[in-house]
Amino acid sequence: MISENKLSPNYRSIALLFIGSLIGISSLFLVPNKLLGYDQGAVAQINSAVIRKDEYDRAIALFRGGKRGPITDADLNLVLEKLIEEELLVQAALRNDSPRKDMKIRQRVLQTLLTSIQTRSAVGIGDPSQSAGEDLKFYLNQLRDNADIQMLKKVSDNILVTSEIN
Amino acid sequence: MRIVLALMGLILVVVGSNTHFQLTNYPPDTLVTVNGYPITQSALRNAEKRIQPNSSDPMNPDDREVLLQRLIDDELMLQHAEDLGIFTTDPGIRKLLVRSSVNSIIEDSRSEPISDEQLRTFYEDHKSVFQRPSRIGLKVASFLNPEMAKDTWEIIKKEVPFEVAIAETKTGELINIPSSLIPEHVLRRYLGSKLTAVALSLSENQISSPITIDEFTYLIYVLAKEPEQQLSFDDSRLQVKSEYRSRHRQNALTNALTRLRKHADIRVDQSFSHQLAQGSKKNDL
Numbered sequence: 354m355i356s357e358n359k360l361s362p363n364y365r366s367i368a369l370l371f372i373g374s375l376i377g378i379s380s381l382f383l384v385p386n387k388l389l390g391y392d393q394g395a396v397a398q399i400n401s402a403v404i405r406k407d408e409y410d411r412a413i414a415l416f417r418g419g420k421r422g423p424i425t426d427a428d429l430n431l432v433l434e435k436l437i438e439e440e441l442l443v444q445a446a447l448r449n450d451s452p453r454k455d456m457k458i459r460q461r462v463l464q465t466l467l468t469s470i471q472t473r474s475a476v477g478i479g480d481p482s483q484s485a486g487e488d489l490k491f492y493l494n495q496l497r498d499n500a501d502i503q504m505l506k507k508v509s510d511n512i513l514v515t516s517e518i519n
Numbered sequence: 520m521r522i523v524l525a526l527m528g529l530i531l532v533v534v535g536s537n538t539h540f541q542l543t544n545y546p547p548d549t550l551v552t553v554n555g556y557p558i559t560q561s562a563l564r565n566a567e568k569r570i571q572p573n574s575s576d577p578m579n580p581d582d583r584e585v586l587l588q589r590l591i592d593d594e595l596m597l598q599h600a601e602d603l604g605i606f607t608t609d610p611g612i613r614k615l616l617v618r619s620s621v622n623s624i625i626e627d628s629r630s631e632p633i634s635d636e637q638l639r640t641f642y643e644d645h646k647s648v649f650q651r652p653s654r655i656g657l658k659v660a661s662f663l664n665p666e667m668a669k670d671t672w673e674i675i676k677k678e679v680p681f682e683v684a685i686a687e688t689k690t691g692e693l694i695n696i697p698s699s700l701i702p703e704h705v706l707r708r709y710l711g712s713k714l715t716a717v718a719l720s721l722s723e724n725q726i727s728s729p730i731t732i733d734e735f736t737y738l739i740y741v742l743a744k745e746p747e748q749q750l751s752f753d754d755s756r757l758q759v760k761s762e763y764r765s766r767h768r769q770n771a772l773t774n775a776l777t778r779l780r781k782h783a784d785i786r787v788d789q790s791f792s793h794q795l796a797q798g799s800k801k802n803d804l
Binding site (some may be wrong): 361367369370395396397398399400402404409426428429432433437438439441442443444445446447449451452453455456458462463465467493496497500501502503504505506 | 521524536545548549550552553554555560569590591592593594596597599600601605607609610613615616617619620621623635687768775779780783784785786787788791795
């Protein structure tokens with residue numbers, strides 16, 4: 354009797370864990386499978402990215418501009434397929450680390466960031482007492498302060514990169 | 520039993536979490552890591568080459584240190600751009616990313632050598648592609664008054680040359696069409712589909728009866744017609760090569776997209792697909 358009493362709480366907890374898991378797994382199938390960003394008007398999901406209805410409508414408007422006749426339903430599907438293909442290619446490029454390896458993309462990304470810093474400076478969003486150059490310096494210092502930068506090797510035989518990069 | 524369940528739970532937590540586990544197997548020539556991303560000696564050397572493309576002298580150590588600092592700052596900005604979602608939201612960058620993917624997919628087909636035999640087989644299999652299309656040379660006059668068009672036509676029937684007859688009536692105007700022989704698709708751009716169809720139905724030296732379309736009436740005079748011609752392999756070698764490469768690239772891209780689709784989780788909102796399908800049904804009716 355004593356041993357039965359000792360074992361029963363163990364079995365009970367395992368049984369409860371098992372039931373809980375079953376409920377959890379079944380809820381996956383019972384809850385409607387909504388797309389990511391469904392509330393923001395997503396029409397399609399490709400891995401973790403979504404295509405929103407407004408993006409789709411913009412693509413349709415562009416397509417309409419380049420077509421002589423009226424838009425057919427095959428065209429509507431084609432535009433969605435093309436948007437999906439574009440997203441797949443974007444994701445493939447990101448997996449290949451193209452923003453770092455492809456110099457054109459790298460330059461464009463850096464230019465976009467620098468332009469946004471200059472624009473912020475020009476419209477006075479940044480510190481009004483600072484020039485665009487100072488804003489950039491401040492921005493870079495902020496990035497450096499929050500980063501984990503580890504020196505592993507000498508740059509050349511003559512010089513060792515200092516650990517205090519700033 | 521409890522240990523097994525606990526391990527399973529742990530595995531599920533690890534797999535389900537969004538945490539990125541930084542592996543420390545950096546390339547052997549890594550100089551610096553920036554938030555776990557390596558900057559290598561070869562990246563520094565490439566940057567040096569970009570700055571001094573024509574110089575064989577090594578950069579001095581101070582400049583090299585400045586350059587490394589620049590690479591670190593660039594990496595910090597790239598990481599910030601990634602966090603801000605600029606890679607995927609900026610339309611210009613998206614376009615460049617797509618182009619980069621396409622280029623890497625078709626790179627192999629670009630450099631692949633093509634043998635003469637491959638080209639000849641391709642030519643034989645796609646002979647219809649390597650034809651010179653039928654061409655036509657013609658003159659077309661337009662009239663605002665259909666009666667004047669008819670009068671001009673009567674004059675031409677009395678063997679007065681086309682242009683002389685147009686000049687005599689002074690109401691017709693010659694449409695500006697190239698005087699050389701032109702293929703059907705080019706003619707369509709000048710005349711539209713209705714007049715092109717009439718022109719193609721005429722034989723050499725034939726003049727059409729007046730054709731009224733909207734507010735204008737036209738007379739077409741066909742000067743010459745050249746039938747479709749099959750180009751020989753030698754005459755079309757360059758075209759064959761270019762077509763072969765183009766189709767090869769297209770196939771490579773199609774295959775790559777099929778592979779990407781196969782490995783991706785793609786879902787279309789059911790109500791949206793339903794809307795598209797309903798539209799198709801309406802059209803069918």
